[in-house]
Amino acid sequence: MNKTMRRWDIFRVSMILLLSAFALVSLIPFYFLLVSSFKPGVEMVRSGISLNPHFEKFTLDMYGLLFSPKESNYFFWYRNSLAYTGAQTICGLALTSAVGYSLGVYRFRGRNAIFVLVLLVMMIPIEIMMIPLYKEMIALHFFDNILGVVLPFAVFPSAVFFFRQYSSGLPLELMDAGRIDGLTEYGLFYRIMLPLMKPAFGAMAILISMNSWNSLVWPMVVLRNSKKLTIPLGLSTLITPYGNNYDLLMPGAVLAVVPIVILFALNQRSFMEGLTVGGVKG
Amino acid sequence: MTARPSGAGMAKKIARGFFYSPKVAPYVLVLPFLISFLVFFFYPLISTVQMSFQNIAGFDEVRFIGLQNYANLLNDRFFSAIRVTFLYTFWTILILVPLPLFLAVLLNSKRKIGAGFFKAAYFIPQLTSVIVAGIFFRFAFSDSATALINTIVAAFGGEPVQWLKKSVPTMAVLVTLCVWRWLGVNIVYFLAGLQNISPELYESASMDGASAARKFLHITLPGVKPTIVYVITISVYGGFSMFAESYALFGTARTPGEIGSTMVGYIYQQAFVEARLGFGAAAGMALLLLVLLINVVQLKFFNAFETEA
Numbered sequence: 001m002n003k004t005m006r007r008w009d010i011f012r013v014s015m016i017l018l019l020s021a022f023a024l025v026s027l028i029p030f031y032f033l034l035v036s037s038f039k040p041g042v043e044m045v046r047s048g049i050s051l052n053p054h055f056e057k058f059t060l061d062m063y064g065l066l067f068s069p070k071e072s073n074y075f076f077w078y079r080n081s082l083a084y085t086g087a088q089t090i091c092g093l094a095l096t097s098a099v100g101y102s103l104g105v106y107r108f109r110g111r112n113a114i115f116v117l118v119l120l121v122m123m124i125p126i127e128i129m130m131i132p133l134y135k136e137m138i139a140l141h142f143f144d145n146i147l148g149v150v151l152p153f154a155v156f157p158s159a160v161f162f163f164r165q166y167s168s169g170l171p172l173e174l175m176d177a178g179r180i181d182g183l184t185e186y187g188l189f190y191r192i193m194l195p196l197m198k199p200a201f202g203a204m205a206i207l208i209s210m211n212s213w214n215s216l217v218w219p220m221v222v223l224r225n226s227k228k229l230t231i232p233l234g235l236s237t238l239i240t241p242y243g244n245n246y247d248l249l250m251p252g253a254v255l256a257v258v259p260i261v262i263l264f265a266l267n268q269r270s271f272m273e274g275l276t277v278g279g280v281k282g
Numbered sequence: 283m284t285a286r287p288s289g290a291g292m293a294k295k296i297a298r299g300f301f302y303s304p305k306v307a308p309y310v311l312v313l314p315f316l317i318s319f320l321v322f323f324f325y326p327l328i329s330t331v332q333m334s335f336q337n338i339a340g341f342d343e344v345r346f347i348g349l350q351n352y353a354n355l356l357n358d359r360f361f362s363a364i365r366v367t368f369l370y371t372f373w374t375i376l377i378l379v380p381l382p383l384f385l386a387v388l389l390n391s392k393r394k395i396g397a398g399f400f401k402a403a404y405f406i407p408q409l410t411s412v413i414v415a416g417i418f419f420r421f422a423f424s425d426s427a428t429a430l431i432n433t434i435v436a437a438f439g440g441e442p443v444q445w446l447k448k449s450v451p452t453m454a455v456l457v458t459l460c461v462w463r464w465l466g467v468n469i470v471y472f473l474a475g476l477q478n479i480s481p482e483l484y485e486s487a488s489m490d491g492a493s494a495a496r497k498f499l500h501i502t503l504p505g506v507k508p509t510i511v512y513v514i515t516i517s518v519y520g521g522f523s524m525f526a527e528s529y530a531l532f533g534t535a536r537t538p539g540e541i542g543s544t545m546v547g548y549i550y551q552q553a554f555v556e557a558r559l560g561f562g563a564a565a566g567m568a569l570l571l572l573v574l575l576i577n578v579v580q581l582k583f584f585n586a587f588e589t590e591a
Binding site for chain 1: 290302303304305307308309310311312314315316319320322325326327329330333385388389390391393394395396398399400401402403404405407408409410411412413414416418419420421422430443462465466467470471474493500519522523525526530534546549550554555559563566567569570575577578590
């Protein structure tokens with residue numbers, strides 16, 4: 001009895017060790033980013049990243065530099081990223097919840113056709129058509145502004161699927177009751193069904209906003225003016241083949257990640273649900 | 283006697299009734315999507331086809347040149363981009379299916395091992411943008427002997443590697459970056475898949491004296507098959523549209539010696555750096571055909587799988 005107990009303990013300990021090794025690899029980059037954000041860039045160039053944090057060299061100067069308008073446009077990038085992400089999330093939620101709800105709740109002609117279109121958006125990487133999309137943005141005067149960043153990506157196919165799935169599970173009797181009370185179809189959506197879909201909205205808000213906050217390729221195509229860039233895009237301008245501006249890069253990277261990690265710590269479950277939507281259920 | 287509504291008022295009322303009827307409402311709700319689809323998906327798609335046959339010098343200087351762009355695609359740089367894209371997709375799938383499945387099985391065990399903490403730890407890299415991740419990876423994989431990864435290489439008795447100068451080490455860094463960012467997400471997928479397997483299956487297998495390996499092969503693996511198919515599908519999509527990872531590591535769309543240039547990187551570089559819009563569109567068409575082909579092959583393969591099982 002005692003012997004088998006011990007065998008299980010060894011098994012458990014080795015399992016935890018293995019899992020910890022992977023956790024270390026997952027988390028260590030954050031430690032390095034954080035530590036080096038408090039050190040001058042020269043230090044980075046000289047000694048690279050090392051496990052020893054060298055606390056005696058810590059300074060907040062680079063964070064000050066990051067937000068001084070003379071030294072960097074980081075403040076603008078941050079503001080833009082917040083604005084683009086906010087707009088993208090609101091736009092995306094409005095659009096995908098309406099289609100998803102319509103497909104989930106109503107039976108109408110063309111329903112399957114619409115569904116196929118959503119699938120198409122899901123299957124074909126939009127990068128393929130970024131050239132005409134770029135020309136279109138110029139023609140529509142959406143180039144180098146928020147509309148150009150946000151509108152082409154308002155359809156988030158996996159969010160449509162999620163809303164469709166979610167709303168098809170809602171109690172449809174409530175709709176009939178609402179109709180008797182004199183609500184219009186849109187009133188039913190807005191006043192009765194929408195509040196019931198709140199958890200779905202939470203998960204999808206995370207999915208869409210994370211994608212928007214971290215997106216790179218399309219903003220790179222559609223934004224030019226240095227004051228209009230997003231955080232990832234702005235940070236990437238600090239990396240050049242001729243040398244990198246680590247003074248700004250490190251604290252800039254930290255401030256791009258920290259708020260999200262805090263949000264994640266507070267709503268772990270909804271983050272995992274949101275970002276793994278489309279996974280196979282049942 | 284009540285006042286009769288005027289003709290215009292009547293029309294308005296009918297229009298309102300039409301707009302609010304349960305027959306019409308679903309169409310109104312999908313309308314924004316349809317418009318968005320037409321303007322930002324369908325039109326650009328058709329336009330890509332059209333542009334791929336054109337030479338576009340400026341906004342007005344458009345010339346039909348037949349298949350010339352496609353003929354020009356037959357060049358070493360583009361072939362190299364196809365190769366990099368294929369290899370990247372291949373390696374990411376090869377690692378990002380078995381590894382997260384294995385870790386998910388461990389995390390799913392009934393023993394108390396702090397699964398919640400580990401799940402969160404693996405997931406956090408997903409919260410970073412590729413650029414932020416790339417900043418760390420460039421440092422960790424830099425050429426100097428004192429760089430993080432080269433120190434580890436040295437500890438195992440190896441020579442310092444010039445990571446981003448040759449194609450094989452570059453692929454290793456790209457794949458590592460991808461695995462680092464996506465491991466946690468795939469673990470969550472597999473955990474969801476594992477939870478769908480009924481515990482009774484394991485119990486009865488245990489009573490029949492089945493070994494852990496047999497239980498894994500005959501219960502776990504078939505149980506998570508839909509998840510495996512799903513993860514492969516999104517990995518193919520992610521692999522073929524990859525560009526950001528390479529951009530984050532090299533800082534340019536065109537990488538030295540094309541060692542890290544992907545198909546999307548090639549499209550971007552041709553169109554937006556060299557201003558060859560028509561040619562870039564042809565490259566886009568090539569990518570589209572490849573993606574469609576792979577989707578068809580995949581569907582066939584997994585359907586065959588399905589009937590066989």
